[in-house]
Amino acid sequence: MRKVAEVIVDVPTMQTDLPYTYLIPDELEDKILPGMRVIVPFGKGNRKIQGFVTAINEILPTEDLTALKQIEAPMDLVPVLSKELLEMAEEMRRTTLAFKITCFQTMLPNVMKASYDKKLVVRSDCPQEIMDTVFDGLAEMTWEDAQTSGKLPTIMKLRQENLVDVVYLVNKKNRVKTIKGFQSLLTSQELMAVKDSLKPNAKQQHLLIDVLLLLDGSMISNKEAQELYDISTAVIKTGQTKGWLNIIEQEVKRDPYANHTFKQTFAATLNSEQQLAYEAITHAVREQKSETFLLEGITGSGKTEVYLQVIADVLKENKTGIVLVPEISLTPQTVRRFKERFGSEVAVLHSALSVGEKYDEWRKIEHGDAKVVVGARSAIFAPLDNLGVIIIDEEHESTYKQEENPRYHARDLAIWRANYHQCPVVLGSATPSLETRARAQKKVYHMLQLTERATQASRLPKTEIINMTEAETFGKMQTFSRHLLEKIQLRLHKKEQVVLMLNRRGYSSFVMCRDCGFVVPCPNCDISLTLHMDSHSMKCHYCGHEEPIPNKCPDCQSNKIRYYGTGTQKVEEELTQLFPKARILRMDVDTTRKKGAHERLLEQFGQHEADILLGTQMIAKGLDFPNVTLVGVLNADTALNLPDFRASERTFQLLTQVSGRAGRGDKAGEVVIQTFNPDHYAIQLAKRHDYEQFFRYEMSVRHEANYPPYYFTAQIIASHPEENVVAKKMYDILLGLKEQLSAQAIILGPTPKAVMRVNNRYFYQIVIKYKAEPHLYEYLRSILENNQTEISKGLKLSVDTEPLNFV
């Protein structure tokens, strides 16, 4: 009875997206387990690649084993994927149509992804002269060196004569960080004796003995010995060979919060609504019910305190918990709230961590050293056992859906995991997504509401809408209404702070000729180039193309070429002119690109080192500054006009969120919204902070137009360098879909994407709206499978089930 392993190999293609069977060598028989990574030979050249073991089977002696290859070696001592995560990967593959290997890699820290190398090794029967001329007398050469030196063709010929071997290497990147240190092996008396026997000129050795005596048997790191006593590694080695000391290597875990101290906080008293929510959730924890809760609570209603107390309960039950937070609000303030309550039991998974730090946090969780995981989207894969609760804060945020393969939604996987562990999920938001809220309405989810502001600042800010079609404006592009300017002036005078938001989505500054109307286009994409003042260039936001700013119109040679539109840099300039004395902080993708820059800017603003914080959407999230008494939205409606049925929902959520930034302290807050659509319901209802009414109205709009949550959606996107090729392919796909889907399904398209040409490729899309199509996912998979030949010839085809972006 021999054992075989089912292995998913690291070859991300449709054709290889299936388990391959490998023989387990006798000596590894009980060492290979499901969930481990292994090195396997693959393909005709038997190149070595990484694979994941998904199952172990026994095989009858009568079965033919000759067709099977053997596992080369394990890459892990213990499985890196639990049975649960192996099953979850299958769910991900089914629902996102991604390759299984891509799902596995997404679930693990990046360092677990193998990198590959090749080298050329001289065989023993290779004549010496060849070794000398080609290999410079050495036994081997890296593939890279062979390529750069131009010797590769010669060597490949030698390979055909069987004089040289190609050896494939799989590199493990997940190295554990260690520190080297040493410890005395001798007693004090023995050390003294050694010291006496040393020659007086062996100064370093005398020093070493002195240090060993000083340490009195305890360990010191090499680094410390070097810094404190000036002891070199050379003399430590001497000490080792002479048998005085023992060199030890100790594993260290990188702790990204090592420099922070957290003082413990304790549970605050809950108000009656919070108490109700807390009891409902903890009841589900104790009863092991996999219920989904919607915790709907306005800004400042104390959702986080409910989370904290639920987690405290979960820990008391000896269970674990996951808290998902949007990447952008995973700030030190957020982390602190959890660390202060639960100390070292909290692990943080954050994209700003280095790959090594992420790996260490992962191991800490995997070893059971952390019981609570706070993190962004991918923290849903945290290797926790015995889950007691999963919390998703700001549930409506679109960052919970990954925009590349596998296009998973963390909310869906949270519900899947909760079902596996029989524990509750808590979805928290002030402005829940329509999907979630509708499910709560239908009692699929359990609704919990927090309507009171828990903190003393109880008033909602006063909100005004400025109709920009009539308002008296300032700035070249009518950026500021007189009304808003006066209010800013007042705050500056009172030494209070202002937050200004520029809604950049679907909008940016471009260069246009005043004489002929020429706009500088991207040579690769159907879009105009965006002006970047910092680099003094024009850039394409789709393909990255960059060129200098023209000083003459390239079309009519006129020098009346000016910029239009409102970028943050542009507004900043205008602000400096209007308020020369004000200190302005700009926060956008350009100023926050560097690691930690985001936090630094917020820190500065919090210390009142600036009067005005000017930024894009990113300033709307979670920042909490008591001295901010005015929030201005410069252009509320740019996202409103996008051809996306979620445009109103996003605008409402954004305005509600940014309004919540005003008046967090004891001073009253005010919000000014500038818009060209003052009567739009999303803007009017955001002004009144009326989520209820917005929900009802928007539901009727969605019902009318057959959109989610009344329908499910799927999107097929295809692209090709030649427009007629994509268009024809998409019409083929359309025909197949029509045949396959029920009469209830609605198919939109194929239509060219809003920006049809990107990077010299033409993009088309089909959107399917449906109520119940039990075989849709299988059919979509078959579309991908049946177009393999075209895909290898330059067609790109992708499917997004339940897409969030339609533009």
Added chain:
DNA sequence: AGCACGCCGACT
């Protein structure tokens, strides 16, 4: 992905 096999153009 990456390697081998296989069928057509410009060279010793």
Added chain:
DNA sequence: GTCGGCGTGCTC
């Protein structure tokens, strides 16, 4: 006549 171009097909 061959060397090598990269199209096509397969990988336990």
